[in-house]
Amino acid sequence: MNDEKYEKNIIKEFLKEVELKLPIWLKSDPQELANVLKELEEHIEDKIEALTEAGKSQIEATHLTISEMGSPSKIAREYKRRGTPKLYITEELWPSYLMIIKYGLLAIILINIIIMIVSAITAGLTGLNWGTAILRGLVNLFYGSLLGCVIITAIFVWLSYEGYFPEDFRKLIKKKESVQIKPRSSIQPPKSKIEKLETEKGQHYPKGVEKRSDLIAGGIFTLIVAIFAIAQPFSELNALINTEFLKLLQVIAIFWLISALFELVHSGFVSWSYNANRALYPARAIISLASVSILALFLIRPEIFPIFWWNESSFALMSIAPQYYWIYYLILSLIILGIIIGAIHKFYRAVKLEEAEFFEA
Amino acid sequence: MIKRVKEFSDTALITQKREFLENFESDVLRGISKLTVLSVINGSGLEGSYGYQILKSLNELTSGMLVIEDGTLYPLLNRLQRDDLITSSKKEIAGRNRTYYTMTECGKKVFNLMQGFFTKLIEAIAPLFDITISLKTKQYIYCPNCKNRLDLKENPSFCEMCGLNIEDLKRRLLYE
Secondary structure, three states: OHHHHHHHHHHHHHHHHHHHHOOHHHHOOHHHHHHHHHHHHHHHHHHHHHHHHOOOOHHHHHHHHHHHOOOHHHHHHHHHOOOOEEOOEEOOOHHHHHHHHHHHHHHHHHHHHHHHHHHHHHHHHHOOOHHHHHHHHHHHHHHHHHHHHHHHHHHHHHHHHHOOOHHHHHHHHOOOOOOOOOOOHHHOOOHHHHHHHEOOOOOEOOOOOOOHHHHHHHHHHHHHHHHHHHHOOOHHHHOOOOHHHHHHHHHHHHHHHHHHHHHHHHHHHOOOOHHHHHHHHHHHHHHHHHHHHHHHHHHHOHHHOEEEEEEOOEEEEEEOOHHHHHHHHHHHHHHHHHHHHHHHHHHHHHHHOOHHHOOOO | OEEEEOOOOOOOOOOOOHHHHHHHHHHHHHHHHHHHHHHHHHHOOOOOEEHHHHHHHHHHHOOOOEEEOHHHHHHHHHHHHHOOOEEEEEEEEOOEEEEEEEEOHHHHHHHHHHHHHHHHHHHHHHHHHOOOOOOOOOOEEEOOOOOOEEEHHHOOOEOOOOOOEOHHHHHHHHHO
16 A cells, blocks of 8 residues: 555656646646646556566566656657757747847837937937937937847747747637646546636636736736836936935836746746745735835835926926825825735735646646 | 667767767657657557557567657657647547547658658668668569658559659569
């Protein structure tokens, strides 16, 4: 009996290790992942059965079978090796790469043109001439394009290494067909629970977790805001704003940046990894709570908060009049309260997660 | 999938160009693995074969000469399936629900060409390594255009891969 338990543990450990190392495109499809693991498990069982029939002890047969399976890393690497190499990006991903580069550059150019126009308009406020503002814009355009190309290329090299194909993204986005889950016996959640996981769109989310699309959208939005707040690209405008406010903004933006990165990482694990969800929800809650300290500094310094308004033909800048401080206190207190409630909710989600609802459990 | 030939040790003390040699062996074995797995699945006919059975057959057919890393068979099957050379279906036999792999129509044709290419390649390079290859010329002919292997029992008039008329070739072979 003990032998049987020991044997099951070895197999379970091996399969867990394989699962851990499999590429994300495979893990993001619960049905395919369950099929892969089930096939490996069946193979192991068949071989152990054959070896025990040939006279080996149960433990010997288990050890021999596992050793002949090949290392989990090698199995996972074989799943990743599925594209046709073309430079460092696979041929399959090449058209998507060119398309993203094209639209990425277009977006960078558009953003820079908008920044240039705003800089040119606000140039008058600081005494800078239009020419200097546009020249700075062109330099930003060059560096922005360069950085964009490098980041997109690095992402596609990584995707190629992971063995992604364009259809994997389509599958991730759509997943229209209702998935019939048949995980391996040891990981099969109770039937009623599988039914609970099914949403209207046929996508599977364990109870109590956010949707992947929400996390990605939220993460990207926060990331863009954070980059703007850290870079503070409108130098002419910055000259008018209290430097203490700008510095505090940069500090809080670092928290936003970390929070955005965590959200994006979380989006990759949200539907299938119990352990990742257990770790990421509290981590995100702690980051939110940490940002409250900076908001508290904003709260005690209402005089540094800038307000823009349109004065006849240009933007003007002013501070909040003391008689309206109470509005400032109220809004900021509500924001802080919202962040604290959000953080508590994240802790609550982490505590309430049920292992059986995740496919890796 | 195929790691090495069993009679050779992978811990042999090779001090010169070890990495080059390992890469060379790995490249050759990758192609051969595809061919051998397709060969076993093709041999299993309409009934198909499941993972463990494929490796078991391969082991028997090669007289246990190969060291195979069992787990890496499945990524290979996954790739062959994606390339539409094989197809899989779930079957419950003797109380066990298994995934059976069978050749697709396209897979059968491609496999014929693959084995034709491989056979003719081995025949062509055999003299370089001082080995002798004897092809079953009474049983198969090889399309001179695309190297496809054609079974004479089926009395083909055209190569099913490239459409070449092979009547003349057949007649010549009969006279020989």
